[in-house]
Amino acid sequence: MSIPDYMQCAEDHQTVLVVVQPVGIVPEDEFFRIYKRITSVAQVSIRDSQRNLYIRYRHHYLPENNEWGDFQTHRKVCCFVVGLISVTTCGSAKEWPQTSDRFHCQKDVFGATLYDSRLLVFGLQGEIAEQQRTDVAFYPSYDDCPDVEKRVEDFVESIFIVLESKRLDRATDKSGDKIPLLCVPFEKKDFVGLDTDSRHYKKRCQGRMRKHVGDLCLQAGMLQDALVHYHMAVELLRSVNDFLWLGAALEGLCSASVIFHYPGGTAGKASGREPSLARGQGQAADTGKRHRPGALTANGISADTSSEIGRAKNCLGPEDIIEKYKESISYYGKYKNAGVIELEACVKAVRVLAIQKRVMEASEFLQNAVYINLGQVRPHLTCKCTSLGGRTIILVANTL
Helix, strand or coil, rough: CCCCCCCCCCHHHHEEEEEEEECCCCHHHHHHHHHHHHHCCEEEEECCCCCCCEEEEEEECCHHHHHHHHCHHHHHCCCCCCCEEEEEECCHHHHHHHHHHHHHHHHHCCCCCCCCCEEECCCCCCCCCCCCCCCEEEECCCCCCCHHHHHHHHHHHHHCCCCCCHHHHHHHHCCCCCCCCCCCHHHHHCCCCCCCCCHHHHHHHHHHHHHHHHHHHHHCCCHHHHHHHHHHHHHHHHHHCHHHHHHHHHHHHHHHHHHCCCCCCCCCCHHHCCCCCHHHHHHHHHHHHHHHHCEEEECCCCCCHHCCEEECHHHCCCCHHHHHHHHHHHHHCCCCHHHHHHHHHHHHHHHHHHCCCCHHHHHHHHHHHHHHCCCCCEEEEEEEEEEECCCEEEEEEEEE
């Protein structure tokens, strides 16, 4: 990755990334009008389940970021957390084959691991538009599309099914010691020729997979299960000095704890999050049918019964969250290729400190972030302390 996201926050770790892009020539104002409606579906309650799925939308996303998707699954558009919605204008039946080809080419950009996608076609009428398809929706015009939001909700539910199946598959891996070694792009050449039968290598594989499963649990609404997996990953990765992935496991632990302690989010008013996933889980369960551990709901999806597992033991306290962020960032700092990850972790920690009204510590995090070497000319973070309705930090990006 080469471009940091200065808007990152801890709760992004539980979101599914969906990319919305135009196919062919689409008027900019019309595209963003539809984009605004699509992005209004930011949280979906899964039917017959006590879980929610949170969505993060982008209309521009570098495919190279997918390569870091095993490291932190909220960065990945394709594998596991799928999401591509394409918007296009098609005025006649003759244009349809070319439009369809462009859509398939756009999917190819994000790789063969794309599990699901949708195409919204505007302006096409007639026999083609009357075809019933799950992956394509036809509308007469941009003004006559009443069910766009419902289409997006159905799309998100289909993503959840894929995500849940991947989580269960990874969490119940029966391959014994033959667990694949997950890698970030710059590591792959370093592991060529290693003894894959050594105890050290197997522990590294186990620790990285535990961290990965923790990410999937967090995205799938299994907050407490995520905490358990992150703790186990930290122990395994620390024992083999796998510092990069140890930093990621610690950051995941921080993110899950932040989501529990601050269910309204740390991104401010723009986040628009509802406090229903963490503390709200118990309240929702009181009003609905209780599920015994391991039970499946009517649609075959297990409810999040993990809230009954040692919450206080596994969740970090507010003070510990910042300490673990510091430790995580120090491990990232050992790798020159992890500069973007390190910088974004600093930004997330600052947002938590802002919620906690710890102004000076937030200022120190920002000052350190300015000196992180990304090997490029980039926006720098300027430290500015002020008071805004109880919030005490403003994050300002100034372009050099």
